[in-house]
Amino acid sequence: MKFDTIIIGGGLSGLVCGIRLVKAGRRCVIVSAGQSALHFSSGSFDLLNALPDGSPVECPLEALGQLALQAPEHPYVKLGVERMKALLAEVPAFFAGAGVAVEGQGVRNHYRMTPLGAWHPTWLTLKDFFCCGSPEGKLPWRKAAIFNIAGFLDFYAEFIAGDLKKRGVECSVHLFNMDALEHLRKNPSEMRSANIARVFEKQENLERLGEILRDEAGDAEVVLLPAVFGLERADALACLRRVANRKVMLLPTLPPSVPGIRTQLQLKKYFQDCGGVYMLGDTVMKAEVEDGHVVRVYSYNHGNIPFVADDVVLATGSFFSQGLIAEPGRVYEPVFGLDVKYPEEREQWFDLNFFNRQAYQSFGVETDGGFRGMRGGKVLDNLYVAGAVLGGFNAVKEGCGGGVSILTALAVAQQIMDKRKIG
Ligand SMILES: Cc1cc2nc3c(=O)[nH]c(=O)nc-3n(C[C@H](O)[C@H](O)[C@H](O)COP(=O)(O)OP(=O)(O)OC[C@H]3O[C@@H](n4cnc5c(N)ncnc54)[C@H](O)[C@@H]3O)c2cc1C
Structure with missing residues (x-):
């Protein structure tokens, strides 16, 4: 050849x-x-x-x-x-x-949050991730709502909330559940980011989650979610934002990495x-x-x-x-x-x-x-x-x-x- x-x-x-x-x-x-x-x-x-x-x-x-x-x-x-x-x-x-x-x-590093709630300096971050210019000081939001999937163990919402609170952001932590995720919940080893992302490739599941965010996020200006969206579709976050009617951003999970x-x-x-x-x-x-x-x-x-x-x-x-x-x-x-x-x-x-x-x-x-x-x-x-x-x-x-x-x-x-x- x-x-x-x-x-x-x-x-x-x-x-x-x-x-x-x-x-x-x-x-x-x-x-x-x-x-x-x-x-x-x-x-x-x-x-x-x-x-x-x-x-x-x-x-x-x-x-x-x-x-x-x-x-x-x-x-x-x-x-x-x-x-x-x-x-x-x-x-x-x-x-x-x-x-x-x-x-x-490349001129100056920015900071991205790690799955454990620490700030990591870096060069380029995939769009839709929650980033900032400095690891300290005020963030642009007064109130944030962090959502995790019930039973998903590769994302530590409480650690993340702890750091955001230190930076003056009022934080609420929410767990959500959906019928479409039940088949993964039967076996804890199936409840992994790539499997969850497959569920959210379907428009109806994304829209249902968008409704949950809209109904439960209260007056939070920003919703933060584990990065389990958009395995093959680039418009997943846009869909969630439209239905939830607010800013929605991602935080990394432990591996495997859906955005990766x-x-x-x-x-x-x-x-x-x-x-x-x-x-x-x-x-x-x-x-x-x-x-x-x-x-x-x-x-x-x-x-x-x-x-x-x-x-x-x-x-x-x-x-x-x-x-x-x-x-x-x-x-x-x-x-x-x-x-x-x-x-x-x-x-x-x-x-x-x-x-x-x-x-x-x-x-x-x-x-x-x-x-x-x-x-x-x-x-x-x-x-x-x-x-x-x-x-x-x-x-x-x-x-x-x-x-x-x-x-x-x-x-x-x-x-x-x-x-x-x-x-
Ligand atoms: C687990 C992990 C996570 C990381 N996360 C980050 C991160 O978040 N950010 C960052 O900046 N850096 C990260 N790094 C550093 C990382 O090494 C680089 O960012 C980069 O992705 C490495 O790319 P690569 O193509 O050189 O090697 P790899 O990504 O390792 O790809 C090598 C490929 O070669 C294939 N291969 C090996 N031998 C053969 C062979 N004989 N014949 C044919 N194919 C073969 C392998 O199957 C594999 O697909 C991470 C590294 C690791 C190990």
Whole structure:
């Protein structure tokens, strides 16, 4: 099977890279084993919330100088300030093109509430989420009503109300119940966000909930709901607002993430609509490399029929997606056997205090300055690496996972287009 570019991994970074390339006229295939981190995401993409030494960051671009001193192998340092600025400027139009509505900008972080009622600094948040410019001080509402579904355990309305009250918002907490949800309630393990969202794909159920909100929210100016709406429809909140006749906003739940799944579906559809081929449920097993050049790639489903392309992009994610594998004595990248940097002493991989910075979270594939993968210290000239499989950053402690995935994917697409003189 011959393509211009093979992308291995169809999460955020694989899709962003693939969309950019198909829009420039490249014939691309994405081969993806399964679910991505988007299925578990918060609904926000983080750019940079903290430096490796723990100091908080408000304005990510202004912190890049310090980042270069503290984490010289960070993907942002490879990109450099000017390229970061140019790529950041591309992102809003990119998401708008895919129909993914986001709010926020790269100059200054904004704050989104977590499922446990804390404020998390971030870069872009999916539209309809409850966000604000600062984690302290007054909010624009006097009264809010928080609604949860009776029996839904992945949303903590009381914690959220507690924080809002501290910020001067009078809060009421309501539980609601509906006949259409009864079949989920029979088994507590079925009462999960994605299953609930399927119930609210139906117009009549949305309208019934809108009536409940209208009748029970009293004089609250804003209704806050767990993000269990709009798995495949983008107009769910508009419908609730119309029937409830007031502002309705979303708060994240514990995983799985309905807005994250919708984003994955939207990006995948956009990629396919632009002409890309997406092979879901297939795993790339191995590749053949000749003279530092990837010549053939083999997948589980296609057996000995190879994928052949000018360029290959590795976007297989980190440990979570098995883009990296850890065994007691080694950490490795399973498809190409690319170089992964990590200390030999296993004790240095982790900190026994779970909440401390964990070194293993920064392990990842080594690349040259152009994000080309390396094996045995040598660059593979047509193999590019993007997203969470890269090394040199800690997505949890630095709050930069979404930014690294999106910006390195765009940068890799640009490298390929420049090399092939297209776009
Ligand atoms: C649970 C979780 C939640 C997160 N939430 C957030 C968040 O809310 N905000 C944020 O900014 N960052 C978050 N992050 C950081 C996250 O890593 C990035 O934001 C980003 O989504 C990662 O995208 P990716 O495409 O690089 O990797 P992934 O999303 O992990 O996608 C990799 C894909 O490659 C596939 N794959 C792996 N190996 C193969 C193979 N051999 N062949 C074919 N396919 C393969 C996998 O099945 C998967 O679909 C989260 C990370 C995790 C693990």
